[in-house]
Amino acid sequence: MTQDPNAEAQIEPTEVGANAAESGERQLDSDVSDAYGSHERGVDGLDFSSLADLGHTASELDPDAPAVLTVDNLKMYFPVKSSGLVRRTIGHVQAVDGISFEVPQGGSIGLVGESGCGKSTTGRLITRLYKPTGGSMMFEGHDLAKLSNREMKPLRRDVQMIFQDPYTSLNPRHTVGTIVGAPLEVHNIVPKNKVLPRVQELLEVVGLNPEHYNRYPNEFSGGQRQRIGIARALTLNPKMLVADEPVSALDVSIQAQVVNLLQDIQREFDVAFLFIAHDLAIVRHFCPEIAVMYLGKIVEIGDRETIYGRPHHPYTQALLSAVPDVKQAAIGGRRERIRLEGDVPSPINPPSGCRFRTRCQFAQEICAKVEPPLLQIGKRHKVACHFAGELGAHPATPVTTELLGVDDQGSTVPGATPTNTQLTIPGYEKTWYDLGTKQTTGV
Amino acid sequence: MTSVPMTQSSASERTSSEGPFLEVEDLTVTFPTEDGPVTAVSGLTYSVERGKTLGIVGESGSGKSVSSMAVMGLHDAKSAKISGSIRVGGTEVVGLGESRMRALRGNSMAMIFQDALAALHPFYKIGKQLEEAYLVHHSSASKRDARRKAIEMLDRVGIPQPDRRVDDYPHQFSGGMRQRAMIAMGLINDPSLLIADEPTTALDVTVQAQILDLLQDLQREFNSAVIIITHDLGVIAEMADDVLVMYAGRCVEYGTAKQILVAPEMPYTWGLLSSVPDVTASTDARLIPIPGNPPSLLRPPSGCSFHPRCLHSDKVRGDLCRTELPALLPASTGTAHLKRCHLADPVGVYQNEVLPEIAPDLVEETR
Amino acid sequence: MFAYVVKRLISGVLVVTLVSMAIFLLFWYGPSSPAQPICDRETSNRCGNKIELYEKTLGYDNPVYEEYGKYVKGVFVGRTLTIASNDYECSAPCLGVSYRTKQPVKEELVKRIPATFSVAIGGAFLYLLFGVPIGVAAARRRGSITDKALVSSFLFISSIPYYLFALLTWLYLTITFEIPLFSETGYFSPIKDGPWAWFSGLFLAWVALGIFGCTQYTRFTRGAMVEALSEDYIRTAKSKGLPTRTIVYKHGLRAALVPVVTIFGIDFGTLLAGTIFTERIFEIQGIGWWSLQAVQGRDLPVVQATALFSAVVLIISNLLVDIVYSVLDPRVRLS
């Protein structure tokens, strides 16, 4: 009571680091985690080149991997209640509104977008912390969207979540052993006397000292706590992990430790990742495939090279241009960027047609009238924009008119036959709509 | 958009042309705690001219905020021991009386804070909080003038319908708007020095870009000296003229943005550069973290405080890194570039070992 | 806001109904007949089998819901009550007739409200007057010797049970030191007996309540203030160059008051509902003491009335706290 509570809170993190260092945390000898751990001796005998070899380059895409999870037209509407005597539902927050994608086995897909666009909601739907309003999520022959909570239970082992905040997501009154071992007991899969060895094995995998299983979360630093959260998620050998901003709460130097650990885990255990983050650079490093969300919808999805190199959606372009670039130091001044005006509109009353039109510099009449379909325009590239095109080369007339059977203003053309067979498939087709020729082409 | 008329010239204007507006020399801040003294900042020296931006980078707990709060005189005299010299527009502020300090604070120097929701008073309207900042330094101004000024500033920082939003409470603003309101409040008295402590850390990239644009426009307009504290090297690259890298309370490297980010000579700076991926970098670049955790300031490591985490100390002869604190010495790129490291050939190590791993595409260019 | 108040009032009526039912049932199915005490009294403790007569006239031979129905009807339209062989006319809102004094409960209640309210208002005034400023001062000097001494001594006082504390106050100030000013405690009407009699009769009770409450409010205020002063917006206020006074009072105290006002509202409601110990020890004929006597004498109508009174007072004060809270904190919206 007598001390400034602020000061206490501030000293704590460094203190924790120091404690861990003093107690000489033992690390795995062969594992990468060794060098990324947190003690002074860990660095001894390690020079830069050996550590560099353990650091990872960006993850690569395996184009032939089968899908482990297929999300189709997934929707989550949260009811909005009126205030007053009788609380009626007066609207819905359309947090996620009809998104489709596939997560390849052992691969990872990144989900990016501004705050409130529905990234976390998507993650929570897949782990079934929420029951979706509509759509399907096929996982190993089961539709996660339709299962009851009881039917879901055996499947929960396979889909686990890593949370953003390592400070609040661990119960402070439980030891690390209890936290990491709890899923084993809940699902009753190993005999009681096998729980501890498994817990220690997991702690070793994530680069923590296995002897520390009876310590409490507050004895660990932020990065170490995130490792505990990862160990807990790994306990049941999941086939898929949903990582919701797993490194945002961590210090820059620690972020890289955790990202490398996740990459190790992915390689070693062949886990698929849905990786949610608002840091576009981290997502680019971790995910060979990225989906960009805006107001509850996927506006562009594709492989890393396409999304970061040749984005076709005005929003993706604006988002990428907003990222400050270290390389700019060599040139000086600021990068040219697309200025987005205003805020994201409310998901209770999203704009008609294209949801981005209120902030889009290319918006035209058709954008308000017709919602652009998520159209496959490349081998692994889909975009939802009437004027999709590379930066500086957006077409003057809508590219979607023929497919939708509308004219350039978005009015329905009588007698036209819309061809939207391609529009709802979660994965990629062998053939796609070529923007240049306006023809369906293929490899 | 209206520009803000300068109603009162700040006290600093007279001294503006000679030398830097802010000069910090050998600043040390120590907090006595129950476990012993914590030296959060030691021997920090830097300066910022009007119209220039200094970026301060470092991990959390490296003393970035503590040093800037010392400049603003925000530390409680009972709980912080401050030594060294801080001159703001020629006035020495270390040891300055509270009433004279108060006249400077919010007037010729202002600070904006990271978490705008927490930093604005939840129970007062945005307008009231801005007016208060204006009135305290303009005792002759009327309430009406203050309100007009508040609306004008909100307009200036790009809040739509400022005459209506002026009566909103902070929780009614979005994150980006709150940060704008903070900036409006900081700039309402046309300060010559603005310290922005992680102004965009909690914000989306798109909003961050808007805020950084705004800061830069305003700096140009007011010709103020700006300190921007961040841990995002991208923000530093785009905003800062000079960069100060802090580790465990000390300056470990200091130079122009180009020197620090293109030709860094200190292993901690290399570590920072190698541990963050880059949106445009080659995908062959490795993500190489800095091992371990930041040190405790209660018992800082001996010698170079980075040595427990340094991957290059084996290249230094003997036990020097462990036993002797390296001095802050000129680097090879010029006398304005300072670094605190015992390495004999940092340029060689960086070019031959570090760069090929973290930016393989850049190696060819620089050779 | 209006809808919110209506909603809260409706739920309040529900609570009052439930309370009255609970008390009715407790007495009805209690270990001895509710008619027992009145029968004992009337027959000078030779009740014996006359109990049945009393039960019959009081209606205890009817089903419980029928009697409860009569009671509720009496509240709205009045009724005639029969005790032993006497009839008592009881006009609406009829809360019954005391089994002990045979007086209508309602009149007695109205007579006793000023005493209880005087105690509560005076005591609360004193403890706010001293508690809040001392708390603020302690928070500003937190960690200093003065602060530590203050906090620990106040903690000591508030760890004494209140009845013991009040009893000691009374003993020391009236008996041991024989201070004439305080010798005659009790409630005197400020109009009939004059303000001085009113003041000196209640003074001791106020002092006891005031000191005890002050130790608690000092700690609440200090805690809330320490927290408020460590908030980020205080640092902002300081960085604007505001004078310390403005920072502490306008920014700090304003925020710290919210939790203090909330606790106070509930506390004060409890005081208004009757202070049993204070009234008993300082012999003040208020509602608290009355309810104590009623419970001892198993005087059902009075117990019922005092319980309903405190329920109503607490419901209203809670509602007021919520409204004040939403006025003080613009982030709170009542719905």
Ligand SMILES: Nc1ncnc2c1ncn2[C@@H]1O[C@H](COP(=O)(O)OP(=O)(O)OP(=O)(O)O)[C@@H](O)[C@H]1O
């Ligand atoms: N339980 C809920 N009830 C009502 N609305 C909700 C609920 N959870 C989320 N929302 C709303 O759904 C939308 C999407 O929220 P979500 O948490 O998925 O955003 P996000 O993309 O993860 O954002 P961030 O980057 O800030 O984490 C938001 O408008 C949010 O306010």
Ligand SMILES: Nc1ncnc2c1ncn2[C@@H]1O[C@H](COP(=O)(O)OP(=O)(O)O)[C@@H](O)[C@H]1O
């Ligand atoms: N009032 C205080 N008492 C004791 N230690 C403090 C106090 N304020 C800050 N510190 C310590 O000083 C160090 C530097 O903090 P700070 O400047 O806030 O770091 P950052 O670089 O993240 O802004 C931290 O270790 C912090 O715990």
Ligand code: SF4
């Ligand atoms: S559809 Fe229209 S409004 Fe939407 S992104 Fe494309 S051009 Fe902009």
Ligand code: SF4
């Ligand atoms: S002085 Fe030694 S330990 Fe410190 S940074 Fe240089 S090489 Fe590393």
Ligand SMILES: [Mg+2]
């Ligand atoms: Mg989220």
Ligand SMILES: [Mg+2]
């Ligand atoms: Mg800080």
